[in-house]
Amino acid sequence: MKKIVAAIAVLIFSAGTFTSCITDEKDTSGPEIEIITPEEGEVFAPGDKLELHLKFKDPDGIAVYSYEIYNEDLSAPNSFEDDREIPLGGFFTEFPIIHRITIPEEINDAPPSPGIYIIDIKARDFNDYISVLRQTIEIVAEEE
Numbered sequence: 511m512k513k514i515v516a517a518i519a520v521l522i523f524s525a526g527t528f529t530s531c532i533t534d535e536k537d538t539s540g541p542e543i544e545i546i547t548p549e550e551g552e553v554f555a556p557g558d559k560l561e562l563h564l565k566f567k568d569p570d571g572i573a574v575y576s577y578e579i580y581n582e583d584l585s586a587p588n589s590f591e592d593d594r595e596i597p598l599g600g601f602f603t604e605f606p607i608i609h610r611i612t613i614p615e616e617i618n619d620a621p622p623s624p625g626i627y628i629i630d631i632k633a634r635d636f637n638d639y640i641s642v643l644r645q646t647i648e649i650v651a652e653e654e
Contacts, residue, residue: 540641541568541575541633548629550645554613556621556652562609568635571601575633577609582646586623590614590649601636613649624651 546563554560560579566572574597581589592611614622631643 537568537570537635537637538639540639541566541572541635543575543631543633543641543643545629545631545643545645548645548647551648553648553650555650556613556615558613560611560613560647562611562629564607564609564631566605566607566633567603568633569603570635570637570639571603572598572605573634573636574598575605575607575631577632578630579611579627579647580630581623582626582628583623586625588617588620588623589625590617590622590627615652621652622649624649 544565544567546565547561548554562577564575564577566575574595576593576595578591578593580591580593583589590613594609596607598605616622625648627647627649629645629647631645632640634640
């Protein structure tokens with residue numbers, strides 16, 4: 511009986527030792543986000559095409575991403591705004607995407623408000639960790 515108890519004790523000790531050596535380093539951060547284009551502070555005019563080229567990377571898979579473009583002066587009239595939330599229909603650990611966005615020539619029968627605009631990019635992985643990246647662009651007044 512002592513041999514059985516000793517064998518069980520050795521087995522339990524060995525199991526605890528081996529499992530404690532396994533390190534599951536869990537990813538506790540949201541996806542990496544990279545804005546390829548536009549460049550920080552890039553200037554656009556009404557009618558220009560903004561190419562929003564994004565790259566996402568996360569070992570736990572990217573579940574959903576979104577972007578929002580808005581005037582930093584929230585009270586500016588005729589501000590250009592665009593936003594989208596895109597759930598991915600599969601499991602991707604790396605994901606590049608390009609959104610082609612036209613700066614409108616008119617908003618409510620007037621040119622869009624010039625100024626600094628903010629681009630907010632958000633991404634969430636399958637473990638519900640979120641990342642946010644912010645960049646600015648400038649929209650100038652329409653040239654006469």
